[in-house]
Amino acid sequence: MLFVSSRPYRSILTGLALFAGALFANKSTAQQKELYSYRDLSHKYYAAKKDSLKKNWTCPAVYKEKATQKKYKEYWEDRTDYITGAMERRCFIYEKEVQAYIDGIVTELMRANPKLIPKKPLLLIDRSSAVNAYSTGSDVLIVNLGLVTFANTREELAFVLAHELSHNMLRHSDNFMKERAEWFTSDEYKESMSSVLDSKYGRYSRLMKIYEGYTFSRSRHSRYHEGEADSLAVVMLKSSNIAFDPNFLLRLDSVDVQYKQPLKQPVKNYFASYNLPFDDWWVQKKSKGLSTRAYNFKDTTGIEDSLKTHPDCKLRYATVKKQGSMDKNWTSIPSAIHSKASRILIWNLFDDNMLTTCLYRVFMEKDKGNTDVWYNFMMHNVLGGLVYADNRLNRFNAVGVLKKEYISKDYYELQNMLEQMPKEPMEQYYNASRKAAFWSQMSEDAVAFKQLLHDVIKETDDKELSAALKTFSGKHGSSMYNEFTDHFTNK
Numbered sequence: 001m002l003f004v005s006s007r008p009y010r011s012i013l014t015g016l017a018l019f020a021g022a023l024f025a026n027k028s029t030a031q032q033k034e035l036y037s038y039r040d041l042s043h044k045y046y047a048a049k050k051d052s053l054k055k056n057w058t059c060p061a062v063y064k065e066k067a068t069q070k071k072y073k074e075y076w077e078d079r080t081d082y083i084t085g086a087m088e089r090r091c092f093i094y095e096k097e098v099q100a101y102i103d104g105i106v107t108e109l110m111r112a113n114p115k116l117i118p119k120k121p122l123l124l125i126d127r128s129s130a131v132n133a134y135s136t137g138s139d140v141l142i143v144n145l146g147l148v149t150f151a152n153t154r155e156e157l158a159f160v161l162a163h164e165l166s167h168n169m170l171r172h173s174d175n176f177m178k179e180r181a182e183w184f185t186s187d188e189y190k191e192s193m194s195s196v197l198d199s200k201y202g203r204y205s206r207l208m209k210i211y212e213g214y215t216f217s218r219s220r221h222s223r224y225h226e227g228e229a230d231s232l233a234v235v236m237l238k239s240s241n242i243a244f245d246p247n248f249l250l251r252l253d254s255v256d257v258q259y260k261q262p263l264k265q266p267v268k269n270y271f272a273s274y275n276l277p278f279d280d281w282w283v284q285k286k287s288k289g290l291s292t293r294a295y296n297f298k299d300t301t302g303i304e305d306s307l308k309t310h311p312d313c314k315l316r317y318a319t320v321k322k323q324g325s326m327d328k329n330w331t332s333i334p335s336a337i338h339s340k341a342s343r344i345l346i347w348n349l350f351d352d353n354m355l356t357t358c359l360y361r362v363f364m365e366k367d368k369g370n371t372d373v374w375y376n377f378m379m380h381n382v383l384g385g386l387v388y389a390d391n392r393l394n395r396f397n398a399v400g401v402l403k404k405e406y407i408s409k410d411y412y413e414l415q416n417m418l419e420q421m422p423k424e425p426m427e428q429y430y431n432a433s434r435k436a437a438f439w440s441q442m443s444e445d446a447v448a449f450k451q452l453l454h455d456v457i458k459e460t461d462d463k464e465l466s467a468a469l470k471t472f473s474g475k476h477g478s479s480m481y482n483e484f485t486d487h488f489t490n491k
């Protein structure tokens, strides 16, 4: 991964020493501060806003043709439902510092381009780990935390924000809804549909042809839109005096292979501080035939464009590369922002029961020399989550197997380990982690969460479990970890 090689790392030895030191650290006076509060999750934070959004987003009357207007309104309302639904599903988070940082960039762009951006967009921070941002039209701008952790500089974030604002400016998504409404109510579409329905043979393939023609012109169209948004973004950056690095587009080319980034140490080393036996076969996939044998992990140089969600990055780079800033004045994203974004992401991956991805990200942080004990806490949660899933014969699901094309050899080994490690050592690791020294540095709610997780794992009877959940919610209702209780209480 490109973003890794561009960052300075401590040597492996220092990293290892720091890691071991972190797990068995002496009592520290510094207690972990709460990362965010339960009410910062979008279903709480945007609860009131959601209804006013629904009211204010009225579909404009554009078409005299009733059917077309009706279709347009349908798409319009789908979009509103999509955003308010995502708020209810707590896809977004309002974390003050991250929000303020991104908002600062948006404000700067807006002030320098009052004609292009006359109205401040609604900025939403999505907890997704996918490296992306998107605009939905109607002045909504959504930034994924995956992008915040991926970007190295403020200028890189500014480029993506300017690009998305440009989509809004150029009304790309509004026009898309209009085109769809027009096409699906057009005579041409109706005629081709009725001829398909009338035909006795090959209805399905004829139907596919109608849609294929449509999606083909769409994808050509969207490539053009990307170029348009890039060009306008560069203009916005220039008038804001924000430097532009076209190489970022090339970096974006690798976002779908984030977990191709190898670890700094063998998987085994990350478990060394538990001082427990580690069997090497856990990380090796037991071959069930020939299929697993021939896979070559050494070739990480390229991945087929067809696997990517951003196949046009190289093309986009070629178009704007001449407009890059010569006076390179890059501003690193503050480490506090990176660290917050990364922790919010990691918790969310755990809460979504994506245990391998969660743990891999923890290890990637340790590789950076990050000694924050919070990551040990998350490693504990993953071990607990694994025991819980195993007790319910649901381990495979919790491991969340990713395809080999997308992952490094180390990721593959960790995935194998979580899948194959026998129950007994798994519980030994979990129990050792319960007694580790880092707990003395954890916040009260995290320590209470350790007990809750343990009660959930034991789950001997429903009454005891619901009492444990109630105790936690009662004492730590404002804690971010309270989100976990929602899985059992259907909130």
Ligand SMILES: [Zn+2]
Binding pocket: 163, 167, 225, 226, 229
């Ligand atoms: Zn775009």
